[in-house]
Amino acid sequence: MTADFRHFYQKSWAERTAIVAEQAQLSTAETALFKQYYLPQHSEIIENYLTDYPLPMGLAVNFVVDDHPYIVPMVTEEPSVIAAASNGAKIVKRAGGFTTKLTKREMVGQIVLEQLADPAKTAEIIMAHQADLLVVADAAHPSLKKRGGGARRLRTRDLGQGYLSIDLFVDVQAAMGANMLNSMLEAVAKSVGVLTKTNALMSILSNYATASLVQATCELPVSLLQAGRYAGKLVAQKIASASTVAQIDPYRAATHNKGIMNGIDALAIATGNDWRALESGIHAYAARDGQYRGVSTWTTDGQTLTGTITLPLPVGIVGGSIKINALAQLNQRILGLQTAPELAKVMVALGLAQNLAALRALVTTGIQQGHMHLQLKSLALAAGATATELPIVLQQLEQAPQQDLATTQHLIKKLRQTKEETDD
Ligand code: NDP
Numbered sequence: 001m002t003a004d005f006r007h008f009y010q011k012s013w014a015e016r017t018a019i020v021a022e023q024a025q026l027s028t029a030e031t032a033l034f035k036q037y038y039l040p041q042h043s044e045i046i047e048n049y050l051t052d053y054p055l056p057m058g059l060a061v062n063f064v065v066d067d068h069p070y071i072v073p074m075v076t077e078e079p080s081v082i083a084a085a086s087n088g089a090k091i092v093k094r095a096g097g098f099t100t101k102l103t104k105r106e107m108v109g110q111i112v113l114e115q116l117a118d119p120a121k122t123a124e125i126i127m128a129h130q131a132d133l134l135v136v137a138d139a140a141h142p143s144l145k146k147r148g149g150g151a152r153r154l155r156t157r158d159l160g161q162g163y164l165s166i167d168l169f170v171d172v173q174a175a176m177g178a179n180m181l182n183s184m185l186e187a188v189a190k191s192v193g194v195l196t197k198t199n200a201l202m203s204i205l206s207n208y209a210t211a212s213l214v215q216a217t218c219e220l221p222v223s224l225l226q227a228g229r230y231a232g233k234l235v236a237q238k239i240a241s242a243s244t245v246a247q248i249d250p251y252r253a254a255t256h257n258k259g260i261m262n263g264i265d266a267l268a269i270a271t272g273n274d275w276r277a278l279e280s281g282i283h284a285y286a287a288r289d290g291q292y293r294g295v296s297t298w299t300t301d302g303q304t305l306t307g308t309i310t311l312p313l314p315v316g317i318v319g320g321s322i323k324i325n326a327l328a329q330l331n332q333r334i335l336g337l338q339t340a341p342e343l344a345k346v347m348v349a350l351g352l353a354q355n356l357a358a359l360r361a362l363v364t365t366g367i368q369q370g371h372m373h374l375q376l377k378s379l380a381l382a383a384g385a386t387a388t389e390l391p392i393v394l395q396q397l398e399q400a401p402q403q404d405l406a407t408t409q410h411l412i413k414k415l416r417q418t419k420e421e422t423d424d
Contacts (some may be wrong), residue, residue, distance in 0.1 A: 005044045009048055015037070017050060045321055057270060057327070059334070060085035060263075065216075066098030072350055073331040074266035078375030079106070081262045084361075088353030091225070091360075092218045098349035099217050102341050106152055106211035107177040107314055109185040111166040111192055112159075114201045119164040122196050123156035126166055129195055130154045133188050137168060140187035141180045149173040151184060163201075166192060169211055174340045175319035176274060181205040207281040209312035214341075216348040218356075220305045227364040236305040238363035239298045239356075246294025256294040256355070257286055260309070263354035267347050271335075272328030273315045281312040296355045309352045313344040378401060383408035389415055 003023035008016065021031045034051040055075050060082050063070040069304040074082050092098055116122050126133070130153070137151035144150050149171035156164045168188060170181050185203035193199055225235040246256035261279065268275040286295050296309035317340045322328045337343050373394075380393045383405055389412060396411050397403055 007326050013040075013049070016048065020050065041324055055269070058082045058420045060089065060350065060353075062086050062089035062093050063346065063349065064089070064093045064348050064352070066100055067097060070335055070346050071348060073266060073270040073334050074263070074350075075269040076262065076266040078156040078262060079378055081266060082375070082388070084357035085237070085263050085350055085354050088355070088357035088360075089349075091220060091356060092349075092353060094224050095218065095220045097218075098352065100214060100345040100348060101217075102344060104211050104213070105147075105171070105314070105341055105344070106169045107172045107181050107205055107209060108211055109168050109181045109203070109205035111168070111185055111189045111203045112201045113164045113166070113192070113196065113198050114162060116162045116164055116198065118419075119158045122164055122198070123158065123166075125196055126154065126156055126192065133168075133191055136191045137170065137184040140184040144173060144180060147173045150154040156348065167206070172314075172316075174317050176277070176314055176316035177319070178205050178274070178277070179319070184291060195197060196341065207277045208284045209281045209314040210285070212312050212314040212344070212345045212347045213310055214313045215308065216345070216352045217306065217308045218352060220307070222300065222303060222305055224401070225305060225360060227360060233300075235300060235360060235364060236300040236302075239305060239359045240300045242359045242363055243294060243296070243298035247297070248293075250292040253286065253292050253294045256296070256359075257283070259358040260295060260351040260355050263350040264311070264313075264347055267350055268315065270331045271315070271317070271343060272322035272325045273343075274320060278313065278315070281314070284310050296352055298356075298359065307352050307356060309348055309355065311348050311351060313347055315343050315347060316340050317343055372403075373398075379403065379405065379408050380412075383412055385412055 003019045005023075009020065009159040017031060017034045020026070027357040037052040037054055042052060055077050057073060057075045060072040060074055063072055073083065074085065074376065076082065095237050113122060133154060134151040138145045144267045146255065152169045153169055154166040156171070157167065159165055166188075168181070168185055170177065170184060172180055182203070182205055185205070189203040220236075222232040224232060225239070226232040227235055242256075246253045261282070264278060264282070265275045268278055282295060283292070286292050295311055296307060298305060298307045300306070316322065317332055317337055334347060335343070376394055377390070380390055380397065383393075385393045385408070392415060393408065393411050397408060400407050400411070
């Protein structure tokens with residue numbers, strides 16, 4: 001059966017859900033899920049809205065960043081992530097907490113010109129009119145200047161093959177700034193067109209936010225790293241080696257950074273920030289010298305383990321969907337945030353905490369030991385265990401030679417049979 005999706009965007013919510021139910025042959029119970037998670041105001045945010053998609057939200061604890069304690073809301077579907085963040089932060093807290101540095105917070109956008117016979121000459125014309133073009137940029141979003149932000153400078157880059165990028169740097173204040181910057185860029189592109197007698201190929205912000213870098217460091221006495229039978233000094237050396245491997249091997253670097261993004265994305269989602277924007281910028285930054293590398297480094301002198309992470313984090317506390325996302329606003333309250341840079345600082349520290357916990361587990365007991373209990377819990381729930389059955393199924397699964405779905409389903413079936421027999 002093929003339902004009619006023509007003019008789908010013009011249909012009401014009830015019509016849309018009915019069409020999807022017909023197309024996918026959904027049961028009444030399945031269709032009821034649309035209603036269960038439906039938030040009417042969200043139909044104003046995205047197109048063809050059906051329903052919301054819930055993800056678990058929890059709190060990471062133990063964070064001390066620049067002498068200030070934080071509890072960190074995280075939205076993630078992955079078990080162990082919040083436990084690891086809290087665990088990493090706890091170790092760092094014992095050594096005084098994270099120290100962060102944020103020197104600048106500007107967004108950059110590009111106006112790309114093409115088919116230039118003499119890019120250097122065009123660049124010269126642009127830079128000669130920099131002051132006027134910055135005025136044009138500010139006029140496209142005047143409220144930003146009133147708030148103390150606004151267009152700051154231009155830069156030109158000859159990209160080769162006749163392409164020239166005109167980069168506009170803007171202080172976007174408390175917002176992430178994508179939309180504001182795009183409006184400014186389109187206005188500047190018109191003036192550039194008049195000045196250079198060219199048509200811009202495109203005008204858009206760059207997610208490679210190199211003017212919004214934020215750094216976190218921590219210095220840990222090696223004694224704090226002791227794990228089971230592994231002495232702290234040895235753990236520190238192994239973490240430093242793991243860090244080296246993430247610098248020289250992209251296969252390892254990708255996983256090293258994935259662990260860091262477990263925290264960054266979870267906080268970005270919890271605060272209504274655009275995590276795709278952060279992902280693309282961070283991975284571009286990880287490959288800034290031509291090779292993809294870990295974004296954090298760990299070194300040791302035998303007494304102390306020093307961790308450093310630097311990330312482009314152009315996050316906002318206003319703008320985008322934040323204003324209509326009650327939970328994003330609530331999470332700002334939980335964090336006690338005053339400014340956007342403060343959010344960036346907590347976020348970068350979270351990335352380093354996540355990384356510390358992952359590396360410490362990896363080079364000692366292995367990642368699975370910590371993960372396994374939570375993974376088994378997910379497995380038992382996926383296999384249909386009820387809240388009452390869960391502890392028994394988990395206990396049996398831990399002893400089972402195979403820990404897979406079939407085994408779990410078998411254990412649940414046996415448990416239910418035994419219960420039936422006892423009830424009889
Ligand atoms: P908005 O378009 O929502 O603009 C920011 C809003 O916040 C403005 O309305 C501004 O008001 C208001 N505001 C209130 N207080 C402040 C303050 N102190 N500082 C700054 N602004 C303030 O959001 P952004 O421009 O931040 O754009 C972010 C959105 O853009 C995200 O949803 C993102 O997903 C999306 N996006 C991302 C792209 C990318 O990453 N490549 C591309 C395009 C869009 P006023 O108008 O009075 O200034």
